[in-house]
Each structure stands twice: as C-alpha cells, then as structure tokens.
Amino acid sequence: MDLSLDDTQQLIQESARDFVRNACNRDVLLRLDRNPAETMSLLWPKIAELGWTGMAIPEQYGGTGNSMTDVAVLFEELGTGPVPGPLFSSAVLAAHILLQAASSAQKQAWLPAISSGERVFTLALTEAHYGWSPEQVRMAARQDGSSLSVSGTKVMVHDAIHATDLLVPVRIDGASAHSLLRVGARSKGVSIRALDGFLSAVSEVAFDDVRVSKDDIVGEPGAAWDAMQRALLRAVAVLCAYKVGGCRAVFGMSVEYSRERSQFGQAIGRFQRVQDHVIQIVNHLDSARWTTYEALYKVDSGLDAAASVHMAKSVASESYMRACDFAHEVHAGIGVVREYGLTLHTKMSRTLYHCLGSPKTHRRQLERELKLC
C-alpha cells in the first residue's frame, strides 16, 4: 500500500497549483463569475498549452493517455479555484464517451481536435423532467431521408456556452434505446440560452428541426446508453476530485480565517463552536477525498469500480455543499461578501450537486451494487 502521489502526479499538482495561484487567481475568478463568456479567451489557450486538454485522451488520438488518477490530481487543484470552464465536460466526459461509443473514424475525426483544445464538446443529456436515468431522457429524432431531424429541449446543460459540439442522447423514431448524436453547437436550429441564477455556466439548449447527418450518429444507433454509462463511471470520479479540491479550498480559507480574525480579544478559532465547524469541514473533505481516490484506483486498475464510484459521487457532492455551509458559519459576514471569494465555491457546490447524477441517484445504484434490491 502506498497512498502518496507518484512523481508525475506531483508535477501535475505543482503546475496546476501555479496556474490557480497566477493565471486564475481570485481577481480572474471573480471576473469570470461576472462574465463567464470570457473564460475561453482568458483561460483556454493556456489550458491547451499546458496539455491538459489531452491528458485523458490516448496517444493515438493526440493525447498523453494519463491515468484517471493523474487527471484527478489536476482536477483537484482546479477545484480549489474553483476554476470554471469546459475542461471536464470536453476533455474528460465527452472524450471518454467518444472513446466508449464512437466508431474509429469518428474517434479519428473528433478526439484529436478535443485533445488540442481546438474543439470543445459537451454532453447535453438532461431534460425538463430532470434526471440522469434513461427513462428521463426522451428527446426524439426522426429519420428524414438521408438525415435526421431533431426537435426538443435539453436543460441544465453544463458549458454549452463554450461548446463547438454537443453530444445529444435521443430516441430515434420512437425507439426505447438511446442513440447519441453529435450536433454542431452553431448548427441551424440550435439555440443556447445561459440560465441566470445561483448557477455557473449552465444553459438551456433548444433544438428546432435541427438536421443531423447519419455520419453524426455516434457509434451504433441504439447502443448509446451502455457506452455512456461506462464512460460516466470513469469520468464521475474525476468530477469528484474537483469537489475534493473545493472542500480543500474552503477548509484552508476557514482555518486561516480562524487564526487571523479576532473577537472578544482572541482568535475566533479559540472558540470551541468555531473549532466544531472547522472539524466538520475537514471530516467532509477527508470523506470525499478517500472515497474518491479509492474509486480512481479501482478505475485505473481495471477492478470493479462501480460501487466505489457511486459512493464517491454521493459523498463528494454532499461534502462539498456541507463544507461550504460550515465555512460560511466560520466566516459569518465576510463570507457572504462576493469579492471575498467563498461564495464562488458555495455556488459551484450547488451547481455540481446534481451534475452526472445526484447523491440520491448514486445511492440507488449503490443499493443495486450491494444487491439490496
């Protein structure tokens, strides 16, 4: 047993830390929070240059084929920002869906462009009756001569505002099995509308008789769901690491503040009530961390990772949200001042709570893995 990071991982961690400290410091984060559209011009070229867009993609498609744990180490650091942008959506989630689902010609056509950062893919799955289960995904496509026609609405799509390409699960001609379509984000009939609120970079994507060539059916028609599930199982663990980073950041902020803020003539961290809040945060952090990294280890070692991944996702989502709540208790007034930066995490912890399945959804799957039903 060795729970430490290897040399490669330490290098990744250092360069990501440097990125968060400099290129993506708090001023930049606050600016992007006010104006998310600037993410691509301010951050993306640097992210691509660092090679992060290719980390989760095999060498034959222009990437560096790192392990999921390597990728997670990067995402943990990005989560400390929290650094926004479509890196996860495109270079991890979409890339792995394509690896699992696409034909080899499609992989050759799309993955190198994702790997270089030239194209940005995102998954547009969830609909009005929100959820990540197959029965909640109903959007229809219709065969119409040599192409397909797609109409309907996807909601709560992450990073669509940054995307060049959408991966859209649909049911073709009333089939119960899902097919996956690649749709250009700027195709005729596609409209993307960012949703305002306590959310980051989430949109409604409406399709109005969008024409899709049959070459853009990803892999075999009707075979999308299982392939997506396999990809999701790998990608989810990386998203968890991002939340671990978020927990770590609010933990660090809280400890620091408990030392420097003084009331009643003493550091507030001397009050046992404040200590209790900080202890809650670190307990959430470590629960998220170790469930996440064991799941990643299983994914990378080819072991059966399902139960671990479902557990990690349900723990990490809840932990990030609760860690932020306790960090607010520690900070009181200053914590809700937007420019202080804590609320960036609070908002992110909520935005990602349901992404790729809520804790409840994953607990349901865990019930099955544990053969309780």
Next chain:
Amino acid sequence: MNFAIEDSPQQGAFRADVRTWLEKNTPAGIAHSADPCDMTLEQYRIRRSLGRRLGEMGWLYPTLPKQYGGGDLDAEKTVILYDEMARIGLSLPPYYDAGGRMGAPTILVWGTEEQKNRFLPPICRGEVRTWQLLTEPSAGSDLAGIKTTAIRDGDAYVVNGQKVFVGSSHGADQSWTIVVTDPKGERHKNLSWLMIPMDLPGISVVPMDLLATGGEGGSGSGVKNSVFFDNVRVPAQNLVGGENNGWKVATTHLEIEHGGMGRLADRRVVYEFLEFCRERHDGHAIADDPDARAELVEMFIEAEITRLFALRNHWLSHTGQPRSYEGAQYSLRRKLSGLDIASRMLRIAGPRVLSKDPRWGPLEGTVEYFQRDAITALHPGATTDIQRVIMARRIGVGRREREQAGTVR
C-alpha cells in the same frame, strides 16, 4: 390552551376590516421581483406610501402605545394583522425599517419622555425610515468592541468611524447607532446610542455586494452598505439612554433583534414550494416520488416548529411574561431550518431551484433567491454560535446564576 386558529366574532370582524382596508389601500405595483436587491426606487416609494397609510391606522407599529402613534393592539389582533399582510406577501412594516423595528421599542424603555415624543411618532406614522448601525469591520459578534467614537463637543457629539453590513437600498432618514463615548473607559461602560439624521454633513454610504440580503421576507430590504462617519456633528439631545450606559440599552435592542418579541412571519416560500411540488409539470409532479414526499414532510415540520416558536415568543412578550432562552432559540431555529429547507429543495427538485430563469426557475425566482438567502441569513442579528451561547447562559448550563433576558416592555 387556545391557539386561536378560529377568530372570535370580534376578531373575525377585525380581520375582515383589515382585509378590506388592505384591498382598498395597497397600491398597485408594490410587489417587486424575488430578489429585494432589484427593488426600484419607485417600488420603495410605493411601500413607504402604504407605510404612511398603515401608520394613520396605528397599524404600522401595532403593539406600540397609541400615544406615540402605535396601535396598542393585543396579541391576537397583532397576529391577525401580520397574517393579513403575509397573505398579500408583505411584512410589517412593508419596507426595511430595522432601526424602527428595534430602535422604537428600545427607546420606549430607555428614552426620556421628550425623546419618546420626538422619535416614536414619526417612526410609527411611517414618516421616516430608520437603519440600525451596530457592526464594524473589527466588531461583529463582539459588539462591545466597536471603535466608532462620538466625542462630546458643546451641544453635539462628533462622530468618526465606519459601520459595515448595514441598512438597505434607497437610503434612510436616520440611523439608530451604537458608538463609543468614552474611548478610555472600561469595556461595557463606554458605549452610547445615538439617533443620527442621515442628511448630516460627513456621512457617506457605500453599497456592498453580498450573496443575498438575509432580510425579513416581504420587507424588501435590498443591499447592505458600509457607512462612513467623518467628523459628523450629531445634536447631543439625540443620545438615548444616558451617556456610557449604552451596553444596558443594547441588551434591550439585542433581545428584540434575537427574536425575543416573536416575528410573526411564516416562511411563505415553504408553503408555496409544497404547492409547486403538488402541481403537474409535463405530466410529472415532484410529489409523485415517495423520497421527495418524505423530504417535503420534513420541510413542513421544520417550518411549523419555527412558526410555533415565533408564536410562543409573541405570546410571552405580549402577555408580559418572563422570557429567558426563547428569543435565541427561535432565531437559531429559523437560521438552521432555513439552510436545511434550502438544501432539501435542491435535493428533491434538482438544479432548477438554482435558476431564476422565467421558464425553469420555480415560483418566479423566489426559490433561487431563497437558496442564496438561507446562507446569508445565518449571520445577521447574531451568528448561530452566539445564539447557542445565549441559550446556554440563559438556561444556566453549568452555572446556577442565569443570565437575564434584556428588558423589553
């Protein structure tokens, strides 16, 4: 015991009067969007005008004595009045007036007769709006550690310093303010309260950008501010409760702020959310799911217990009974249940509760706003930790000597 769910004939008649009056006198356009920070000046003025009309009836401050412009209403009638206001989505006063809500009852206890006659009627009649100025950059929970000074100079006090997290959008006429009048004095024996007219030279107000307002539902509080005092001369007759006696005065103010009088405002958003979950959208109702129903029941219970604590405090305070930990208990419960309810909403209704989009955000954005406000509302008044400290001292945990509640009329 009688929880007076049914009005007596006389109370029923009062309710009918209030309802008819409100129907006739509530101006159009009083509602603003879910986020009080979006309230326009025009909407604020509309609220103030309703305030003045309520003031004429003695209903703006219904429990204060008639001789100072209040309504002298008993506990039941006050409940009815709050009820009827809540029915149309408003609170009493229908605008942010924390300095009046807490300052007026404090002045009633600590002011001279002359001060009561000077300060209370304009507040009760809705002619002025008052902020409360306590917190400073280095003094939040530790209120006695404030640094803003007010030094006597002839017939005035000269005020210098900074307050933070105070007030609301669209300014104030006056501010109920705690200051240090004896910078060399012993802790707790160096403080005083001043009513400061906000148009005096040397005052500047700078808005803060917060996650939400943490305010009372229906009052349209709006943004918080920093207020800077630069050699502001405040008439000496505006010092209330005696020079350097401000800590005693503060115990009254804080008792009210910590919920000692019972705020009769339901968490409307919870009851509306229950309705939203019963409704069908695209053939689905959130309440179809048994897990969601279980969460909704928890939310309902949380909201009801909080409501009952408020009702109890209101009853205790209006029947002149002694209170100890009850104010802090209500306040703590309201804060923690708010956060709990907000996360349950997210759990059962999905990310749309985070959206204020007209198409996807439930209840015209009020749920999205509540997601932010439940976090923000943990802090105003006193943090959850401080509420626990107060409860323990008042109950006498680990000590025979119990701390007394602050004097409220």
